[in-house]
Amino acid sequence: MHVLTLNCHSWVEENRLEKLQQLVDTIVKEKFDVLLLQEVNQRIGSEPAILDEWYCFNNDPWPILADNFALVLSQALQIKDEPYYWTWGFSHIGYGKYEEGLAILSKEPLLAKVSLMSTCDDIQEATRRILLSGVTESAGNLYTIGNVHHSWWEGGAFETEWARAEELLSDTRYPIILGGDFNQIAGTIGHQRVLDSPLALQDSFLVAEKRRGEATIEGPIDGWQDYQGSLRIDYLFVSDGLSVTQHDVMFDGRTEPVVSDHFGVRIRLAE
Numbered sequence: 001m002h003v004l005t006l007n008c009h010s011w012v013e014e015n016r017l018e019k020l021q022q023l024v025d026t027i028v029k030e031k032f033d034v035l036l037l038q039e040v041n042q043r044i045g046s047e048p049a050i051l052d053e054w055y056c057f058n059n060d061p062w063p064i065l066a067d068n069f070a071l072v073l074s075q076a077l078q079i080k081d082e083p084y085y086w087t088w089g090f091s092h093i094g095y096g097k098y099e100e101g102l103a104i105l106s107k108e109p110l111l112a113k114v115s116l117m118s119t120c121d122d123i124q125e126a127t128r129r130i131l132l133s134g135v136t137e138s139a140g141n142l143y144t145i146g147n148v149h150h151s152w153w154e155g156g157a158f159e160t161e162w163a164r165a166e167e168l169l170s171d172t173r174y175p176i177i178l179g180g181d182f183n184q185i186a187g188t189i190g191h192q193r194v195l196d197s198p199l200a201l202q203d204s205f206l207v208a209e210k211r212r213g214e215a216t217i218e219g220p221i222d223g224w225q226d227y228q229g230s231l232r233i234d235y236l237f238v239s240d241g242l243s244v245t246q247h248d249v250m251f252d253g254r255t256e257p258v259v260s261d262h263f264g265v266r267i268r269l270a271e
Contacts, residue, residue, distance in 0.1 A: 035105040055071075087112035131169075148179075169199055
């Protein structure tokens with residue numbers, strides 16, 4: 001199983017159409033089974049979207065608009081004859097003009113759900129955070145896929161969100177693949193909180209048989225303005241018992257072009 005997580009920054013990026021095409025070209029080349037995308041935006045006031053059979057509906061009533069980044073990506077992949085099922089959940093208003101959310105793309109259909117993780121339910125506040133999850137199949141096996149974009153440790157928001165995520169994921173019968181932008185630096189208390197979870201999750205970077213790269217941002221960037229240099233804050237966690245054969249940092253300007261203010265993380269799992 002081949003999985004990618006990327007905080008794509010979508011329409012906030014400069015040269016965004018060029019970067020979208022670079023993302024499309026890499027997906028076509030790599031043929032990921034599942035993609036987890038954060039900061040998937042649509043502009044407030046855009047026209048309503050017309051959704052086709054590739055969209056997997058969830059319980060989120062928030063309308064999808066025609067310029068939703070995941071929808072545009074899905075359409076571009078269909079043109080390349082590399083279609084994906086996909087789903088999107090709304091999180092909060094970003095930059096005063098975007099409706100920001102999370103997306104999952106999968107080669108197989110998704111039974112998807114959006115759940116509020118934060119105590120904040122004000123869409124105008126960036127501290128409103130969701131878990132986008134879904135059950136999908138790969139090579140005859142079922143998996144629970146989770147996508148998150150967490151708050152920072154300071155102020156206690158991450159602890160609250162993570163406790164809720166644990167609760168939401170605790171009743172699944174299937175192995176978990178959980179990815180996203182955790183906003184927790186590797187080796188700090190927030191990262192350790194995830195490793196100590198009763199969900200028994202492994203950090204793919206720590207357990208992979210082969211690794212390439214480590215840092216997922218080069219500061220300063222939005223949210224990390226006071227940090228210079230390299231940090232690992234984007235992760236793929238997998239259930240104990242799943243074997244990670246490879247963990248690679250992507251879109252870091254080395255093997256693929258930089259398409260966002262975050263680098264991507266991809267893993268391969270033995271099946």
